[in-house]
Amino acid sequence: MIVIQDLWKSYPMGKLMVDALKGVSLKLSKGDFVSVAGPSGSGKTTMMNIIGLIDTPSRGSVVIDGTETGGLSRRELTRIRQESIGFVFQSFNLLPVLTVYENVELPLVIAKKKPGRAERRERVEYLLEEVGLGDRKTHKPSELSGGQQQRVAIARALVTSPKIVIADEPTANLDSANGERVLELMKKINREEGTTFIFSTHDPDIWEMANHIVFLKDGNIESEQRR
Numbered sequence: 001m002i003v004i005q006d007l008w009k010s011y012p013m014g015k016l017m018v019d020a021l022k023g024v025s026l027k028l029s030k031g032d033f034v035s036v037a038g039p040s041g042s043g044k045t046t047m048m049n050i051i052g053l054i055d056t057p058s059r060g061s062v063v064i065d066g067t068e069t070g071g072l073s074r075r076e077l078t079r080i081r082q083e084s085i086g087f088v089f090q091s092f093n094l095l096p097v098l099t100v101y102e103n104v105e106l107p108l109v110i111a112k113k114k115p116g117r118a119e120r121r122e123r124v125e126y127l128l129e130e131v132g133l134g135d136r137k138t139h140k141p142s143e144l145s146g147g148q149q150q151r152v153a154i155a156r157a158l159v160t161s162p163k164i165v166i167a168d169e170p171t172a173n174l175d176s177a178n179g180e181r182v183l184e185l186m187k188k189i190n191r192e193e194g195t196t197f198i199f200s201t202h203d204p205d206i207w208e209m210a211n212h213i214v215f216l217k218d219g220n221i222e223s224e225q226r227r
C-alpha cells in the first residue's frame with residue numbers, strides 16, 4: 001500500500017548539499033507494524049516525514065494506495081494527510097490549554113467532513129478507554145505523566161481512523177516500562193483495526209516488537225527484516 005522508489009533528499013548546508021536520503025526504495029504492506037531503526041542522522045525522520053507527506057523528496061516517488069503523490073497539489077496532499085495519516089511525536093505535542101478530551105477530539109473538529117457532536121463523543125470516549133485514560137478526560141496534559149501524555153497523543157492520532165500512523169521516536173521520552181506499554185497499545189490497535197504503523201526508534205527492545213524492521217544507515221537501507 002506504500003511504495004517508495006529511489007527516494008533522495010538533499011539539504012543545502014552553506015555552499016554544499018547534504019544527502020539525508022540516497023536512493024531509498026521500500027514497500028510496506030497494509031497492516032504492517034514497521035520499525036525504522038538506525039543511528040542518529042541516518043535519515044529516519046526525513047524518510048518518515050516524506051512518507052507522511054509532511055515533506056517532499058528531492059527526487060523519487062511515494063505511492064500511497066496506488067496514488068503517485070508527486071503530482072499532487074499542496075491542497076490535495078493536505079487532504080490525504082488529514083484523511084489517511086495520523087502522527088505521534090517524540091515530545092507528544094499536545095495542546096496545553098485543552099483537556100485530554102479536547103486534545104483527542106481536535107482532529108475531528110477541524111476535519112473537512114466534521115462528524116456530529118454525538119459521533120465525535122463516541123469515538124473520543126472509545127479511544128480514551130482503549131488507551132486506559134477514560135478517567136482523565138477533564139485533565140490537562142501537564143497533569144499527566146509522560147507515558148499517559150503519549151497515550152493521549154496516540155488516541156488523537158487514531159481519532160480519524162487513519163490507515164497509517166507515523167510515530168517518530170514515540171518512546172524516546174519514556175522509561176522502558178512506559179515505552180513498552182505504548183508499543184503494546186500500538187500493536188493492539190494494529191491487530192484490532194488493521195492500522196499500519198511506522199515508528200522509529202534507537203531502542204533494540206522496541207524495534208524487536210515490529211514485524212518489519214528497516215535498518216537505515218547514512219541515508220540508505222542497510223538491511224530489512226520481516227517476520
Ligand SMILES: Nc1ncnc2c1ncn2[C@@H]1O[C@H](COP(=O)(O)OP(=O)(O)OP(=O)(O)O)[C@@H](O)[C@H]1O
Nearest residue numbers: 011012018019020039040041042043044045046047
Ligand atoms: N532541515 C534540515 N536542514 C539541513 N539538514 C538536515 C535537515 N533535516 C535533516 N538534515 C540532515 O539530514 C540527515 C538525516 O537527518 P534525520 O533527522 O532524518 O536523521 P534521524 O535518523 O532522524 O536522526 P535522529 O535519530 O537523531 O533523530 C542529518 O545529517 C541531518 O543533519
Ligand SMILES: [Mg+2]
Nearest residue numbers: 044045046168
Ligand atoms: Mg529523527
